[in-house]
Amino acid sequence: xxxxxxxxxxxxxxLGECPVWSPEERSLYWVDIPACKLNRxxxxxxxxxxxxxxxxxxxxxxxxxxxxxxxxxxxxxxxxFTTGETMAMAEPLADNPACRFNDGRCDRAGRFFWxxxxxxxxxxxxxxxxxxRFGTDRHCVSTVADLIVxxxxxxxxxxxxxxxxxxxxxxxxxxxxxxxxxxxxISNRRVFATTRELEGRPDGAAIDADGCYWxxxxxxxxxxRFTPDGRVDRTIPLPVCKxxxxxxxxxxxxxxxVTSMQPPPGMPGDHSLAGCxxxxxxGVRGLPEPRFIG
Numbered sequence: 001x002x003x004x005x006x007x008x009x010x011x012x013x014x015l016g017e018c019p020v021w022s023p024e025e026r027s028l029y030w031v032d033i034p035a036c037k038l039n040r041x042x043x044x045x046x047x048x049x050x051x052x053x054x055x056x057x058x059x060x061x062x063x064x065x066x067x068x069x070x071x072x073x074x075x076x077x078x079x080x081f082t083t084g085e086t087m088a089m090a091e092p093l094a095d096n097p098a099c100r101f102n103d104g105r106c107d108r109a110g111r112f113f114w115x116x117x118x119x120x121x122x123x124x125x126x127x128x129x130x131x132x133r134f135g136t137d138r139h140c141v142s143t144v145a146d147l148i149v150x151x152x153x154x155x156x157x158x159x160x161x162x163x164x165x166x167x168x169x170x171x172x173x174x175x176x177x178x179x180x181x182x183x184x185x186i187s188n189r190r191v192f193a194t195t196r197e198l199e200g201r202p203d204g205a206a207i208d209a210d211g212c213y214w215x216x217x218x219x220x221x222x223x224x225r226f227t228p229d230g231r232v233d234r235t236i237p238l239p240v241c242k243x244x245x246x247x248x249x250x251x252x253x254x255x256x257x258v259t260s261m262q263p264p265p266g267m268p269g270d271h272s273l274a275g276c277x278x279x280x281x282x283g284v285r286g287l288p289e290p291r292f293i294g
Contacts, residue, residue: 021249059104108159116150136294204245248286
């Protein structure tokens with residue numbers, strides 16, 4: 001049966017990313033990286049509110065108290081949603097203007113915000129991307145190096161497995177790690193899956209309630225679902241060539257929201273919905289997104 005995919009916000013984003021559903025607000029947060037915008041969209045009213053960041057924003061996590069921690073170009077900042085003010089917390093890229101933060105996610109316990117970096121534009125011959133761990137004590141440490149475009153962060157339902165991808169065309173690989181959620185330590189890195197034989201590169205990701213890993217297949221016009229043992233068991237066609245990330249939302253966490261980006265000039269196909277926010281029901285439920293304790 002064909003699944004209906006609806007455009008719920010004609011955002012026209014240059015690079016929409018990092019959709020996060022807030023059950024308390026029944027709203028969808030998302031970012032437009034080069035526009036330096038963090039957005040909150042209310043599906044019931046169609047109202048989209050934006051906060052302008054002082055630099056490009058790659059990802060963010062909502063805080064348990066109020067506001068959010070955002071991964072801007074140089075590092076981690078706290079934002080007050082009432083005033084719109086940002087405060088620097090850790091800036092590991094302050095002296096590296098060639099790189100910026102990209103995809104990120106909080107672990108299931110809410111203790112650590114994991115976020116990766118990339119050179120912009122990336123150089124596959126000299127990878128500069130790293131994966132950083134930012135804790136509630138504001139300590140920031142690099143844990144994985146030699147990435148081109150760090151992406152695809154997600155955690156298994158029990159929080160004991162972490163997923164990470166490199167979405168660059170030269171890599172297109174998803175890895176898993178054993179995760180000690182008390183100490184925030186990753187180990188035993190191994191290949192989970194690749195998309196070299198599939199349509200699209202493994203961009204942003206989400207885990208459903210069955211423990212399956214979903215990836216936005218950037219350049220492939222589709223979402224791909226992998227079983228916990230790394231097998232493709234489902235694909236869902238999309239009306240955008242370059243989906244960037246997905247999340248589960250709605251009152252029952254059974255709506256999939258998808259962000260997207262603009263294609264390069266001259267790419268064939270109908271790109272009238274590029275940069276829009278999409279929504280679909282796939283008969284699958286997701287998991288609540290943890291909030292950061294710090």
